[in-house]
Amino acid sequence: MELFTNQVLAGIATGAIYACMALAVVMIYQAIDHLNFAQGEMAMFSTFISWQLMQWGIAYWWAFLLTLVISFVGGIVIERLLFKPLAKAPVLTNVAGFIALFAVVNSVAGLIWDFTIKQYPTPFGSSPFLGSQLISTHQAGMIGVTLLLLVALYVFFQFTRIGLAMRAAASLPESARLVGINTSWMIALGWGMASAIGAIAGILIAPVVFLEPNMMGGVLIYGFAAAVLGGLTSPLGAVLGGFLVGIFENLAGTYIPGVGNELKLPIALALIITVLVVKPAGLLGRPIVKRV
Amino acid sequence: MTSMLNVKDLRAYYGQVQALHGLSFALNEGSLTTLLGANGAGKTTTLRAICNMVRSTGAIEFEGKPLSGQSTENVVRLGIAHVPQGRGTFTTLTVEENLQLGAITRNDRKNIVSDIERMYDHFPVLKERHTQQAGTLSGGEQQMLAVARALMLRPRLMLLDEPSFGLAPLIVRDLFKILGKINREDKVTILVVEQNAQLALELADQAYVIETGRIVMSGNAKDIATNEDVRKSYLGY
Numbered sequence: 109m110e111l112f113t114n115q116v117l118a119g120i121a122t123g124a125i126y127a128c129m130a131l132a133v134v135m136i137y138q139a140i141d142h143l144n145f146a147q148g149e150m151a152m153f154s155t156f157i158s159w160q161l162m163q164w165g166i167a168y169w170w171a172f173l174l175t176l177v178i179s180f181v182g183g184i185v186i187e188r189l190l191f192k193p194l195a196k197a198p199v200l201t202n203v204a205g206f207i208a209l210f211a212v213v214n215s216v217a218g219l220i221w222d223f224t225i226k227q228y229p230t231p232f233g234s235s236p237f238l239g240s241q242l243i244s245t246h247q248a249g250m251i252g253v254t255l256l257l258l259v260a261l262y263v264f265f266q267f268t269r270i271g272l273a274m275r276a277a278a279s280l281p282e283s284a285r286l287v288g289i290n291t292s293w294m295i296a297l298g299w300g301m302a303s304a305i306g307a308i309a310g311i312l313i314a315p316v317v318f319l320e321p322n323m324m325g326g327v328l329i330y331g332f333a334a335a336v337l338g339g340l341t342s343p344l345g346a347v348l349g350g351f352l353v354g355i356f357e358n359l360a361g362t363y364i365p366g367v368g369n370e371l372k373l374p375i376a377l378a379l380i381i382t383v384l385v386v387k388p389a390g391l392l393g394r395p396i397v398k399r400v
Numbered sequence: 401m402t403s404m405l406n407v408k409d410l411r412a413y414y415g416q417v418q419a420l421h422g423l424s425f426a427l428n429e430g431s432l433t434t435l436l437g438a439n440g441a442g443k444t445t446t447l448r449a450i451c452n453m454v455r456s457t458g459a460i461e462f463e464g465k466p467l468s469g470q471s472t473e474n475v476v477r478l479g480i481a482h483v484p485q486g487r488g489t490f491t492t493l494t495v496e497e498n499l500q501l502g503a504i505t506r507n508d509r510k511n512i513v514s515d516i517e518r519m520y521d522h523f524p525v526l527k528e529r530h531t532q533q534a535g536t537l538s539g540g541e542q543q544m545l546a547v548a549r550a551l552m553l554r555p556r557l558m559l560l561d562e563p564s565f566g567l568a569p570l571i572v573r574d575l576f577k578i579l580g581k582i583n584r585e586d587k588v589t590i591l592v593v594e595q596n597a598q599l600a601l602e603l604a605d606q607a608y609v610i611e612t613g614r615i616v617m618s619g620n621a622k623d624i625a626t627n628e629d630v631r632k633s634y635l636g637y
Binding site: 269272273275276279280282283284285286287288289290291 | 451453471472473476477481482484488489490491492493497500501502504505549553
């Protein structure tokens with residue numbers, strides 16, 4: 109029983125990271141209807157930036173905040189330079205754009221910081237959380253930060269005018285322009301936010317997977333699985349999906365004979381396909397009601 | 401009377417196809433004008449050209465300012481509200497959020513709240529349903545929502561694209577009554593594109609008739625309504 113509880117809690121903790129990645133993916137999917145394959149690499153790059161800032165002697169939380177700002181601006185710049193010109197291009201062109209971005213960001217990170225694995229600090233420490241052996245303080249911190257982020261996003265989208273404008277632009281761009289919303293900048297804003305959310309995910313997971321240019325590969329696949337499971341149209345679903353995928357991954361690795369660590373990743377892919385076949389809208393993907 | 405909107409030699413294109421062939425007309429401030437014509441005559445294109453939603457050439461001036469080259473959202477910010485064909489309802493958002501979006505470019509928050517209340521007075525059914533997803537409203541209710549959303553901008557000029565489309569005759573009468581009231585009481589200049597010529601001419605004071613991208617007739621709505629030839633050849637009733 110203790111093993112089970114332990115695995116569930118550990119699953120929730122890593123699930124928090126998948127939830128962040130899924131949130132970032134959903135953010136961009138809502139804005140431009142494409143999955144950002146480079147989301148993980150962008151997050152990895154942000155994490156390196158924060159590491160570099162700390163190497164220069166900036167305190168953890170200042171580096172964290174500064175990285176969020178840099179990532180936000182970086183996301184907007186990427187959208188303006190690369191994806192705004194592709195806005196009317198076919199799907200495959202966009203996919204090529206994402207893959208190019210993936211390759212470029214990955215290589216540039218390797219070029220600047222090389223491919224050796226680096227230690228990354230945690231501000232939460234790694235002692236047992238509240239004296240319990242089940243999860244560490246860092247894992248608890250990951251869960252806490254993710255939940256805070258979710259609440260902040262909920263408040264932003266439900267109760268601010270700019271959040272409302274972003275939702276309108278995502279659901280019906282032409283009508284949004286007709287009420288005076290600059291939809292093009294709403295998309296850029298979505299990219300900036302997704303990039304910043306990705307940075308949070310990268311910074312939180314780096315102490316666990318260690319810092320190196322390929323650190324986000326597996327995490328992004330789980331993030332996609334989480335987004336698909338929760339529903340690509342629902343930020344709340346993405347977070348729920350993240351936690352579920354985290355738990356599922358850990359339990360499958362522990363209890364299904366022969367799965368172990370090596371076969372965990374295909375489980376995410378199997379999950380994606382199963383959801384797409386059984387419930388394409390995902391758990392919380394909004395069924396759109398329409399009367400004609 | 402000064403003219404609020406001046407359109408000169410407007411030509412519009414969809415790809416290679418030319419839809420408007422040098423349209424010119426003017427709207428007087430405070431007027432309620434209707435643009436009539438058969439299917440495919442270019443009525444919708446005219447409205448879309450004013451808001452720069454279609455490629456066009458020619459001069460469009462709103463209160464002395466040229467609109468060409470302005471993005472759609474900037475045209476709207478000048479005070480031109482456009483109720484598009486098909487209503488453009490944000491179906492996944494609530495009724496109240498739709499209304500708030502109408503005022504998204506305004507900064508006078510207090511007045512926005514009272515304007516929403518005013519819309520509920522105009523259209524009580526919207527108040528009953530204000531927390532509902534707008535997609536669940538009936539066609540008539542969605543049309544009311546579209547008009548209300550446009551009014552939330554506090555527009556100087558309102559463009560309506562076939563507001564009667566798909567609505568029951570009684571609801572159309574109600575809607576037109578409200579449009580008349582808005583025109584008189586709120587001093588909103590209105591340009592309404594209609595296929596329901598009879599009703600539109602009852603409501604409007606000015607009318608233009610358009611055929612294959614050209615204005616073929618213009619004048620006082622009453623005169624056009626009583627002109628036997630016009631009725632037979634262009635309005636089909």
